[in-house]
Amino acid sequence: METTKTKAKGETRAGDVHLRMRDDILSCVLKPGEKLRFEALRDRYEVSFSTLREALVRLSAENLVVSEGQRGFAVAPVSLADLQDLTNVRVLVEREALRLSMQLGDDAWEADILASYHRMDRLQARLGAQYFFDEEWARLHGVFHRSLVCACGSPVLLELRQTLFDRAHRYRRMSSQFRKKWRPKDVEHKVILDAAIARSPKALDLIERHFRETTENVTEFAGHLFGPQ
Structure with missing residues (x-):
């Protein structure tokens, strides 16, 4: 059973990854249109797939990441x-x-x-x-x-x-x-x-x-x- 303490820690980790990815997108470390592959992201940010997905969903709501359906996520393009x-x-x-x-x-x-x-x-x-x-x-x-x-x-x-x-x-x-x-x-x-x-x-x-x-x-x-x- 997930405890309140464990849940809070997970939320803190997801929030931290969200901010780090957000900074990398805004500073163009993660380039516009770049595919966001889970394996590479897991190694880069040292977090679980579930934490990454939560961060990506948040970034998608901010229009900084786009969902490509079954193909995963990508950095929002520029035009x-x-x-x-x-x-x-x-x-x-x-x-x-x-x-x-x-x-x-x-x-x-x-x-x-x-x-x-x-x-x-x-x-x-x-x-x-x-x-x-x-x-x-x-x-x-x-x-x-x-x-x-x-x-x-x-x-x-x-x-x-x-x-x-x-x-x-x-x-x-x-x-x-x-x-x-x-x-x-x-x-x-x-x-x-x-x-x-x-x-x-x-x-x-x-x-x-x-x-x-x-x-x-x-x-x-x-x-x-x-x-x-």
Whole structure:
């Protein structure tokens, strides 16, 4: 008979594998379209088949893995159509979350934005031109963008927004592998920060332009890696 303690341990193991696989997919260690063979995954993550299946089902619900019926699972493919659709939805969600945050945000919200920007900016200065490849910078970049919208008052909106942000990270990571130089994101981030704290409607247009220019760069530098559909 399975005890509560054993069940909890199994759930913790499945959750850990889910997060590890998720990170490997988002960072393109597991490449788009790659077949996820159970034997190889078991050796890689050192867990049972049942734990792997549970993790894969969770990733499938997040649209990071696709089920191929009797053929098993594969990393979700990427495409120009998916990138454009993803960007359009991200813009809708991000604008609304930022609009609500500017309406509802208090001094603590402003302080959180400033602190997260400072940490990201200081690390970028230390890393130099290759900052984009650094995992810690990528994490702080995500923290900064979340700080802009965290006062929106809607946990559901924030959850949806985070899922979209993470899916877009795969495309950004692919682009970084081929990009020769990056646009001055520190300047863009500072302008967005200032507009948001000033509660300026311009902040909404700035965040949209920020996302759409990123999509244009991904298409330019990594578009050859995925098909039009």
